Structure formats: structure tokens, C-alpha cells
Amino acid sequence: MNAPMNATPAPVKKLRVATTSLAGCFGCHMSILDIDERIIKLLELIEFDRSPLTDIKTCGPCDLGLIEGGLCNAENVHVLREFRRNCKVLVAVGACAINGGLPAQRNHLDLRDILEEVYQTEVGLSHGGIPNDPELPLPLNKVHPIHEVVKVDYFLPGCPPSADAIWKLLTDLLAGRTPNLGHGLLHYD
Amino acid sequence: MNATTTFHLDGEEIPFTPGQTIIQAAKAAGAYIPHLCWHPDFQANGSCKLCTVKVNGRFGSSCTMEAQAGMVVENRTAELDDKRRTLLQMFFVEGNHFCPSCEKSGDCALQATAYELKMMSPHFDMFYPDRAVDASHPDILLDFNRCIMCSLCVSASRDVDGKNVFYMGGRGILGRRVHINSESGMLGDTDFAATDRAASICPVGVILKKRKGFAVPIGERTYDLAPISAPDKETTP
Ligand code: SF4
Ligand code: SF4
Ligand code: FES
Numbered sequence: 001m002n003a004p005m006n007a008t009p010a011p012v013k014k015l016r017v018a019t020t021s022l023a024g025c026f027g028c029h030m031s032i033l034d035i036d037e038r039i040i041k042l043l044e045l046i047e048f049d050r051s052p053l054t055d056i057k058t059c060g061p062c063d064l065g066l067i068e069g070g071l072c073n074a075e076n077v078h079v080l081r082e083f084r085r086n087c088k089v090l091v092a093v094g095a096c097a098i099n100g101g102l103p104a105q106r107n108h109l110d111l112r113d114i115l116e117e118v119y120q121t122e123v124g125l126s127h128g129g130i131p132n133d134p135e136l137p138l139p140l141n142k143v144h145p146i147h148e149v150v151k152v153d154y155f156l157p158g159c160p161p162s163a164d165a166i167w168k169l170l171t172d173l174l175a176g177r178t179p180n181l182g183h184g185l186l187h188y189d
Numbered sequence: 190m191n192a193t194t195t196f197h198l199d200g201e202e203i204p205f206t207p208g209q210t211i212i213q214a215a216k217a218a219g220a221y222i223p224h225l226c227w228h229p230d231f232q233a234n235g236s237c238k239l240c241t242v243k244v245n246g247r248f249g250s251s252c253t254m255e256a257q258a259g260m261v262v263e264n265r266t267a268e269l270d271d272k273r274r275t276l277l278q279m280f281f282v283e284g285n286h287f288c289p290s291c292e293k294s295g296d297c298a299l300q301a302t303a304y305e306l307k308m309m310s311p312h313f314d315m316f317y318p319d320r321a322v323d324a325s326h327p328d329i330l331l332d333f334n335r336c337i338m339c340s341l342c343v344s345a346s347r348d349v350d351g352k353n354v355f356y357m358g359g360r361g362i363l364g365r366r367v368h369i370n371s372e373s374g375m376l377g378d379t380d381f382a383a384t385d386r387a388a389s390i391c392p393v394g395v396i397l398k399k400r401k402g403f404a405v406p407i408g409e410r411t412y413d414l415a416p417i418s419a420p421d422k423e424t425t426p
Contacts, residue, residue, distance in 0.1 A: 092310065095289060099311050105287060107317040148314050155310040159289035183416045186304050188288035189295065189407050 015063040015174065018049040018087060022076040023103040023143060024069025026052070027160040028094040032066075034163035045174050062087045064173060067152075070096045071144045072103050075137035084150040089173065092152045093166070095159040095188065097145060102159075104143040111141055154179055158187045196260035198222075198242075203256075211251035211262060212240055221418040222264050223273050223302055225280075225392060226339035227252035231348065234340045237280075239273055239302065270306055277303045278312045283362065285317065285334035292402055293394030295410025299337055300393075301417035318363055325377030328399055335394045336367055342396060343367070346387035354381045367395075 021029055029052055035042065050059040059065070059079075065087030071077050084090055095101035106114060119130045146152055156169050156179070165185040172179040193204045196211070198220055205214035212222050216229060224240040227233055233252040240251045243263040251262070263269060280286075280299060288294045323331040338357065346354040354376070359365045371378035382388070383398055390396070407413070 095287075099281070099286070099315060100317070101287065102289070104315070104317065105290075108285075108319040142317065145311070145315060147310060147312070152310070157309060181307075183304065184413075186307065186309075188286075188300055188303070189291075 012045070014045060014047045016049050016061070017046045017051075017064045017066065018059045018062045018083060019051040019053070019066040020059075020068065020079055020083065021052060022067060022069035022079060022097070022146070023072035023101075024094060024096045025102070026068070028068035028097075028158075029053075031094075031158075031160035031163055032166055035167050036163070038167055042170065059083055059086045063089065065090045066093050067091065067097050067146055068093050070100045070103060070146060071140060071149060073137040073139045077140075077149060080146055080150055089153045090150065091154045091156055091169065091173075092146050093156045094161055095157060098147075098155050098157055100143045100145050104145075107142045111139060115139075156181075159189055162187070194258040196256050196258065196262060198262045199264050199266075205256040207255075209256050211242060211244070211249075211254050211256050211260075214256045215251070215264075219420045220264070221420075222251050223270075223305065223418075224252060225298055225302060225337060226341065228341055228344075228390070228392075231341060231344040234344070237276070237337065237339060239276055241269065241272065243269065274303075274306045274308050275312075277306060277308050278310075280337050281308070281311045282313045282315050283318065284336065285320065291335065291394040292397050293335070293391075295405075295407055295413045297394060297412070298392035298417065299335075301412035304412065305417050316363075320366075323369070323376050324399075325373075325375040326379075326381060326399075327377070328383040329376060329381065329388060330397045330399050331369075331376055332395055332397065333366060337393055338365065338367065339392060341390045341392065342387045345390040346381075346385065349386040352380060352385065352387075354379045354385075354387060 019029065048054045049062045050056045059082050065083040067080065067083060067090065071080065092098050096103060100107065115130045118125065120127055154169070156165060158165055162185065165181055168181055168185055169179045193206055195202045195204050198215055201220065203214050203218045203220060210233065212224060212227055215222050222240050222242065226235070226237040227240060235250050235253045238250060241248055242251045244254060245261055288300060294300060320333045322333070340357055342355045343357060346352050353370055355367050356370055357365065358368045368374065369376050369379060388396060388398065
């Protein structure tokens, strides 16, 4: 017999997406939210795993991982590796993830000099001493982009990438296409 | 009879006059060959290799090779654009190109060429070199973190301004750089002026006018409006 005409289609299996901000400013995440009402359409296709949007603290198996920010401390490296282990596809989102961005502007300065100036010698600051709580992740000598530590599948430049660029990347990936940003969407600034 | 004859560029017939280089003829015909160190007003420098094409199956720099009748020139092939993208990635990692804080962003030939060639990442490990900024001149700032050593400032200052303010010197990947022709090595101790041709020739964000920041907002600048491959664009005015 023919199948009944009005059967509800089997629910589409949603893709699991994790996001994180490492050494970034959350600007890229704000830009994700800038897709505005398109987020409703997006939530029909995906569900979030670990992300500042869900407050889930560890990353489970995911189809897609979006990384904002580069690597400025040991915890960033740990989280990045957790994402790489769990995400089938990993995307570097924004200038900091791709080339270190603003945090990497400290790279031509000596780390000890920076800490001493900020916490001990600079006029007008509280001079409390360099923080050394075991809770605090140790800073790296230099800030690094994430492709120097793990394999990255796709890159989405911009500081931050525009909501339209993020939307194009997500819709391309969800449709199984290689993301392709044309003129106007590919920006480094 | 006129002296015009033709060659083929990606299948398109391009007329040229004897003595013209491939890129000069292509430019006159409105065809874009990616380039950084070449500028139509100056002698070819041949240093960046972005303009590399294949002429009858062999690689050559289109800014230095003279056009010949009947040449078959490949330009925007996947093979050549892949190599160009790699060259761009090397430029980006060997300097400090933090576009979001660069006044040249949106007007920059390096950045616009990287957009044109869809450079999505630096690919290589970053150098993060330590390069000097020279703010000694009252009207001009020099940020050598962004220099691509195209030599256009050297040519402009020497050939147009008659001042020889800049010269290339030193050796090696971090040693070779643009120097300033003054005893102190500082721009403030030269007769450089903001009205010099060399003050507006830099295709990237090294030679910048002071007190001119953000006159045009990001998003409305030269290459925000049209890609660098668009017919009427040139690296710098
Ligand atoms: S010179 Fe060009 S590529 Fe370099 S930072 Fe400035 S805008 Fe970006
Ligand atoms: S300062 Fe500018 S014009 Fe001079 S060599 Fe460097 S990039 Fe070229
Ligand atoms: S444009 Fe020909 S080598 Fe630079």
C-alpha cells in the first residue's frame, strides 16, 4: 500500500555544534548572535554542545566546532585539543584564531617585562604582585594562532567576521558545500 | 602600418606595442595580472613574483618579460593562483599584519590581492618579527612591520622627488629592509615631505600620513567597494 499522505516526516537529525572563545574578546560570538532571526532557522538544523551560549563546560562528540581566539595560555591549548578530539570539522573563526590577532600584539615584548610592568611598576596601578594562584592557567611565552597546534579544516577571517559571512559559512557547511566567501564577505578587518 | 601586434592571455587576444612588458599590455587591455611590486609609473622591480605567469609553458615574471607576438600566456589558472596564494601567505607571516588596527586596511594592495586570491589563512607558522616604527617625522609615520619590500618608495623618492630618502640594504630574511638615508637613520632627519610622491606610493600600511586616521570608515574604502581585479583599480594613486 501507499504510505499515508499526511505522515509527519521523520525529524531531521540535528548537527551538534560546539563553540568556544580562547584568547579572544567574544566579538566573534557577538557576531554569531548578529545573524538575528536567522538563529531560529539555524536552531532547526543544529543543537549546541559546549558553548558560552549553553554554559556546557566540556565538549562531547560534535559535527562542527567553532573556535574564536588564539592561544595565550595553557588552558587555551587544552580546550583547543578537546575540541579537535571531539569535532569532525573544526573552524577557526576570526583574526585571533587565524593569526593571533590583538592578543598577539604582545609577542614582541618579553612576558616577564609585561607582567612586571602591569602588576608591579606601572604608575597608577595597584602593585599587588604578579598573580600566581594555581587556579590561573600559565600564560604562554607568545600568543599563537590555532593552526600552529591542531589541524584546522576551515578559516573564517574578520575582526570579527560579519554576521553575513558567518551565515554563509554555516549554510555552506550545513548544505555539505565547501565554504566560499566572495568579495564583501572575505575581510581581515 | 602600426606596430601593434598581439599575444594570448588566458585565451584572450591582447594587443601590444614592441617593448611593452606582458603586464603593461595586459593592463592597457583591462586584464588583471596579480602584482605587488609593479606600478605602471615606475620601472619594474621584479621582486615579489606575484605577477608570475606561464609563457609558452614556462614560468616568467610578467612585469619584466617583454610581450612577443603569438605568445601563449597563462595567468589566472588554478596552478598559478595557488602559487600566488602561497607567496601571499609568506608575506603575511614574515611581517606583522594586524589589519584591524592598520590605517591602510581596505586600501591595501596586499590585503586586496589576498582577498582576490581567497587567502583564508596564513597557513605557515607566524614569525612575529620585531620591527621598528619610526615616528620621528612631524607629518609621516613609518611602520616597517608591514613592509613587503617592493622598493616603490625607493623608486618614487629617487626618480620623482629627486631625494633618495629610502634605500634597500642588509641581508637575509630579517636583515634586508628599507633604510632611511640620514645619519641617524630616522625619517625626521631627512628632507622628506608629506607632499612627496614617495609619501603616497606605498601599497601597504608602512608610509602613513599622521593625523589622517579613519577619514574613510572601514567598509567604505577602495577595495571594500570593488575587488582589486576590477579594471580601474591600481595599487596606489
Ligand atoms: S599593510 Fe595591508 S595586509 Fe598589512 S596590516 Fe595593513 S591592511 Fe593588513
Ligand atoms: S615601505 Fe612600502 S613602498 Fe617602501 S618597500 Fe616597503 S612596502 Fe614598498
Ligand atoms: S609585480 Fe612582477 S615581480 Fe612583483
